[in-house]
Structures are given as structure tokens and as C-alpha cells.
Amino acid sequence: MSNSGKWLWGFIILSVTALLVGWFAPAPIGAKANSIAMEKTVQTALNDGGFGWATVDMSGNVAKLMGEAPSETTKIAAIEAAKNAKCDKCTERRWHVVDAGALTVENVIPRQIPYTLKAVLADDGSVVLNGYVANENQLTRLRADAEALFADFEFNVKIANGAPKLDWYLVAKTHLSGLAMLKNGEFNISDMGSFVFGEAENTDIRASINELLQGLPDEFKGTSKIDVIGVAPIVFGQLKSENVCQDLFNELKGDSKINFAYAKADIDGVASEYLLKNMAKAAKQCSTFHVTVGGHTDTDGAADYNQVLSQQRAGAVKAYLVAHGVDAANITAIGYGETLPIASNDTSQGMAKNRRIEFKVTRSK
DSSP: OOOHHHHHHHHHHHHHHHHHHHHHSOSSSHHHHHHHHHHHHHHHHHHHOOOOOEEEEEEEEEEEEEEESSSEEEEEEHHHHHHHHOOOSSSSSSSOOEEEEEEEEEOOOOBSSSOEEEEETTSSSSSEEEEEEHHHHHHHHHHHHHHHHHHSEEEEEOOOBBOOOOOOOHHHHHHHHHTTTSSSEEEEEEETTEEEEEEEHHHHHHHHHHHHHHOOTSSSSEEEEEEETEEEEESSSSSHHHHHHHHHHHHHHHTTOOBBBBBBOOOOHHHHHHHHHHHHHHHHHHTTTTEEEEEESSSSSSHHHHHHHHHHHHHHHHHHHHHOOOGGGGGEEEOOSSSSOOSTTTTTHHHHHHHHHEEEEEEEE
């Protein structure tokens, strides 16, 4: 064989060998180098962005993220940082894709302010509970209590931080037990105070519920207004919660109106005075808070006149409360005239709704 023939056969053998290597050899060294470099780049981008809780594992051009994010927002931001990472040493500056399927979000227990628990007992005996407890143990025990006390209940209680520094479960169970004695009613616990109201069969049941409230820790202030048919209502306890105080005023007033003589600020009628006497008792129970008495009118008459009239009527209510033992420093009377309607002034019914006195409880200044 001539030299040229030998060279030809040698060339053919080398070509076939190279072809076989191309078929069966592992991924090109350049692609592997890119993958390694990209992994470092993505991890650096995560660390620099404050997402050090996340790690990356490159598989080919896929960057798999792993870790537990402190929030959903942080998780999304980390994914974006990984997507935007660019590798200067790679043959292409941005050739990777991100797989965030292994990223999870930490189950952070929220802090609740104010810390509340509320239950409503309907006439049919069903109960709806809403609010918060401190831990899983309290949640389980309170659910068991509700199941034992009520045949039909809806349990919307969650775990949250921020519970007052006392036995919150004891407070919750005590109120639930008291509610079970009523024909209907509700309780509202807010931080270190509560308000229970509803209807009882007799005064013995009312007394039993008040004894339960009295048995709570001294720093907790439970209050009640429990009605017994044919018996004068009694408001029990001293309130230490702004929200509970507001609930007390709302419950006492209900749909009742404080009536005045036509176009005057003279309080009119026995029913109005009876309501205001109860409001005075409530204000004294909420003595650590400030009560704003708001006077409102309809649009009958000039706006300036209505402004003056509303101020005079609010002032008359304040004077009545003060005369019945409420500290004048804890009450402010404000007239709003016709500026804050709650109904249309185009009908007599709407105008009647707009002529009103409102009570708003706030923290003392």
C-alpha cells in the first residue's frame, strides 16, 4: 500500500473515532463548566439579595431552588433574583431556567391586636365562635368545650400571638360556660376585658353568670348586661377595654332613640330618660375611657340652625349624664348638624333616622 493510501485509511479511522466519541461521550465540557459557574452565580445573587435561606442546585441549565422563605413576598423576590442572575463566564450570559417547586413558605403565627374572642348564641341554640387562642392545646380544648356545651356550633377560632398575660383558656372557657346558660346572647372578649349580654330565664341564672365573671383573675374585667323578662336590667362589672365599652353602649342603645321636643334641646319622654340613665351607668363603668356624644339633625331648616341645634342637644345629653354621676371630664359633646346623614332626607323615615344621638368610646387623652 502506498503512503498516500495509508494516510487515507488513517484519516478515515480518526474521523470514525471522532464521530463515535461525539455520539457516546458525556455532555461537552463547556456546558458543564457553564452549569457550575451558573450555580455559583445564582447562589451569589440569592445571598447578595438577602435570601441566604435559599440554596441552588444546577442540573444542566435548570437552577433548582430549595429552602423555606419567611413569607410569600420574600419567596417571590428570591425567585426573581435567581431568574435575573447572569453568568459572565458562561458562553451565553443568561441561559438558565429556575425551578422553584421545592421552595416553601414558613408558617408564621401572626400577632393579633387587639386580642379577641367572640361568640354568638342564637335562639335555636346554635353558636358561632370567632377569635384567637394562644396555641394548639388551647384550640383543641376550647373546641371540645364547645362540642360539649352546644349541639350545633361553628368554630372559627385561630392561633395567634399577642394573648394577654393570663390564662386565656380559662377566660375563654368561663365565658363559653356562661353563654351556655342563656336563652340567647353573646360575649365579646377584647384583651383584658369582656362584655356578656343576652336573655336569661331567671335572675338566678344571671347571678350565676356574674359569679363566673367575678371568679376570673383580678386583672381581667368581665362585664355583663343580662336581661330577665319582667325584671329591671343590671349592668355588672367595670370595663377596661375600649372595644367592649363601645359594645356596651351599642347594646344599651340598640334601636332606641333619645327624643327631644320639636326644634328644641329638651329631652322628651320617660323612655328617653330611662335610656339615658342606663347610658350613665355604662359611662361610669367605662370611667377609664372618653365618651363623645354626637348630635345629628335632618335637613329641615337652615344648615347653621341645625348645627347649633345638634350642639345643644348633644350638650343636653352630656348634662344629663353628668347629673347622674358621670365625670364631666370624660364626656365631650359635639354637634354635627346635618353633615353626616345615615339615610336619605327625601323621606320622613330617612329624616327620622338622621335625627339622632350617637356615643363613641375612645381612650382618654
